[in-house]
Amino acid sequence: MPRYYRYLEELRAEGVDRISSGDLSRLMNVTASQIRQDLNNFGGFGQQGYGYNVDYLHDEIAKILGLTRVHPVILIGVGNLGQAISNYVHFSRLSFEIAGLFDINEKLKGREVAGTKIRTYDELPDFLKSHEVDIAALTIPKVHAQDVADDVIKNGVHAIWNFTHVDLVVPDDVVVENVHLSDSLMQLSYNLTEREAETSSDEE
């Protein structure tokens, strides 16, 4: 669904009003029948011989993805990666906004990143009592990951965007989305190594 949304955003930006499942299929490199199946699951947007109305489909998928309201995000751990992610969320023009930044390092207190002042970690519980927060992004060393996850969950956050290399243990009503950069890099190394092995065996 996020991928459909991304393509529909672009089509809309290019001023495309409607698109056939065949054209969308070529654009996204997915079979037309897969597209019909995916989109029919979400309420049958397409009409035979007419194609999909880009605006309508875009807005329906936005609703499904929960992008029709703004999600307040806090970020914990304002190092290099944390600053990059804060700026990314701030400038992405998606339905997410940085509500608070927290770091255990007292020296960072008051410094501004992505238009938001950094708070110390001990301010977190009070902050969460007085602010509605949908998502906590964790950009902290892995040794602290589970403790910090427990803290934010205890204080009512139900979604974690996890950049630490830890598979967090959370209650059933909490959703976690992992961005494991090292796994991704190792996967790339694996695929490259496999490809090289294939190439050299082709040459034999």
Added chain:
Amino acid sequence: MPRYYRYLEELRAEGVDRISSGDLSRLMNVTASQIRQDLNNFGGFGQQGYGYNVDYLHDEIAKILGLTRVHPVILIGVGNLGQAISNYVHFSRLSFEIAGLFDINEKLKGREVAGTKIRTYDELPDFLKSHEVDIAALTIPKVHAQDVADDVIKNGVHAIWNFTHVDLVVPDDVVVENVHLSDSLMQLSYNLTEREAETSSDEE
């Protein structure tokens, strides 16, 4: 495989010599039969009643993942995200090293990030002729993504770590690993929205 490697790294760091598939299964939250199936595919590391030798399994998986040699990485686009990723690669103690940093902005030339001086983008072709580079990380605006991918591929790079929100079109012998941060954030929003809908219908 990267996930197995990550857990085996930790077990090794904790001084664990051997582990049964049952214990590994509980630790990784995967069924024991899945573990036996995954690891037997890679040469049958386990012995009945003995479990897996952590060091041996770690090293074998490192070989499979291509981590027994250092992969030189160049990064193109040294903005916020690019700097964070450069530092991440530099400090990750994985088998990857930053070989070069490139940016289209002339003003950044000579500035140092992750111990490496930034070069201008027009230096890229000559650099690739005289340096062996395995991986190009793209942390650039999406409008430039396909052109830059074409440039690095033309100059002999066969693996792309793609942080742009573009599905790159590449030849068959090039591998791409995508880190689509906005897709990940939208997936989180979707799961959160789904969960909230379930919770409210439970309460009805």
